[in-house]
Amino acid sequence: MDKEVRSYEYKPSKTWWLGNRRYALYMVRELSGFAVAVYGFIFLAQLFTLSQGPLAYDALLGVLLSPAGILLSTILLVFAIFHSLTWFDLTAKVQPPSMKGKPVPRKIVVTGTIIIWLFISYFVAVFIFRVG
Amino acid sequence: MASQKTIKIRVKRYIPEKAEEPFYSEYDVPYSEDMVVLDALNYIKDNLDGSLSFRWSCRMGVCGSCSANVDGKPKLTCSSFLKESKGDSILVEPLSHFRTIKDLVVEIDVFVKKLKSIKPWIIRNEEKPIADGEYLQTPEQRDLIKQTSMCINCMLCYEACPVFDMDNDFIGPAAAAISYRSVMDSRDDGAKERLDILTSKHGVWDCTYIGECSVVCPKAVDPALAIQKLKAMGGISIIKSLLPKKK
Numbered sequence: 001m002d003k004e005v006r007s008y009e010y011k012p013s014k015t016w017w018l019g020n021r022r023y024a025l026y027m028v029r030e031l032s033g034f035a036v037a038v039y040g041f042i043f044l045a046q047l048f049t050l051s052q053g054p055l056a057y058d059a060l061l062g063v064l065l066s067p068a069g070i071l072l073s074t075i076l077l078v079f080a081i082f083h084s085l086t087w088f089d090l091t092a093k094v095q096p097p098s099m100k101g102k103p104v105p106r107k108i109v110v111t112g113t114i115i116i117w118l119f120i121s122y123f124v125a126v127f128i129f130r131v132g
Numbered sequence: 133m134a135s136q137k138t139i140k141i142r143v144k145r146y147i148p149e150k151a152e153e154p155f156y157s158e159y160d161v162p163y164s165e166d167m168v169v170l171d172a173l174n175y176i177k178d179n180l181d182g183s184l185s186f187r188w189s190c191r192m193g194v195c196g197s198c199s200a201n202v203d204g205k206p207k208l209t210c211s212s213f214l215k216e217s218k219g220d221s222i223l224v225e226p227l228s229h230f231r232t233i234k235d236l237v238v239e240i241d242v243f244v245k246k247l248k249s250i251k252p253w254i255i256r257n258e259e260k261p262i263a264d265g266e267y268l269q270t271p272e273q274r275d276l277i278k279q280t281s282m283c284i285n286c287m288l289c290y291e292a293c294p295v296f297d298m299d300n301d302f303i304g305p306a307a308a309a310i311s312y313r314s315v316m317d318s319r320d321d322g323a324k325e326r327l328d329i330l331t332s333k334h335g336v337w338d339c340t341y342i343g344e345c346s347v348v349c350p351k352a353v354d355p356a357l358a359i360q361k362l363k364a365m366g367g368i369s370i371i372k373s374l375l376p377k378k379k
């Protein structure tokens with residue numbers, strides 16, 4: 001019996017991720033990873049121009065502070081925040097801390113980490129704006 | 133006598149001898165509150181169309197053989213009640229991430245191969261003589277593997293996984309969850325070997341944590357979580373192997 005079994009293969013459609021909220025959110029999360037990379041790139045560019053002297057740095061700052069630059073930063077910020085939140089959510093799932101042998105409920109871990117994150121962000125912001 | 137209420141069941145069919153492409157057949161099936169989709173399929177097979185093909189065995193969510201897409205969602209047909217459906221018809225389609233052989237029957241070799249590759253049995257460095265009795269576990273040790281032991285190999289998680297759809301070689305949710313179960317088993321000595329398999333090409337790193345596998349799992353196995361834990365363990369194991377060995 002070596003007759004090959006005939007079978008049918010479904011091809012994924014290009015819009016497979018639109019039909020399900022979780023798939024769509026996943027696509028946004030992947031996209032937000034790209035935004036985080038752009039953020040990192042801008043930071044590196046700033047460091048580089050800083051090493052080239054005040055003129056080069058100011059020129060870059062001028063671009064970043066233009067309306068288009070601010071719009072870009074705002075969009076990147078929204079994506080970066082979204083990306084960070086998905087990480088807190090994941091951490092709470094994968095490594096839930098336990099108290100007296102009982103795992104701490106996920107909601108508490110997520111909220112807790114977000115509060116710590118805001119707290120640290122506040123001090124970083126104060127530090128930057130004081131120094132700057 | 134009042135006429136019996138009926139419901140329309142639309143089934144996606146594939147009969148290679150008849151047509152190259154899948155097509156739909158519609159059936160009117162007597163409706164009752166306690167009927168599940170599998171009951172409707174069996175009614176069709178027995179009374180309306182004997183050519184309709186589908187798999188089932190236990191009828192109680194244990195064997196994992198009756199998986200299909202019900203109204204577009206991966207489900208066990210034996211656990212999906214007709215009354216859960218909102219419209220006046222129900223759409224039943226085969227799992228689309230596996231090749232269809234006929235109607236709702238899909239080719240499962242691809243999953244069985246994965247299952248074999250993860251060695252779903254206890255690996256011991258040394259077997260103890262039978263006379264020494266069983267390998268006992270404490271309730272706490274048993275708790276660590278309880279959730280992932282619930283897997284019934286229904287493959288619904290593979291149907292929910294877009295990564296598996298793009299790359300059939302991806303180890304996927306259930307095989308990873310079952311392997312996690314073995315890694316965590318107090319009687320098993322194969323953790324290193326298992327993590328090596330799971331962290332190689334097409335292993336757990338391919339998972340992008342979409343999480344839909346855990347949503348559709350009828351046994352609350354949470355394979356997505358098992359994979360993330362394996363990633364953490366795999367990472368630690370890789371770092372350990374890079375550190376200088378203690379003499």
Ligand code: SF4
Binds near residue numbers: 196
């Ligand atoms: S993990 Fe859940 S969905 Fe996947 S095969 Fe096992 S029981 Fe089915």
Ligand code: FES
Binds near residue numbers: 192196198208
């Ligand atoms: S028939 Fe066994 S799980 Fe549905």
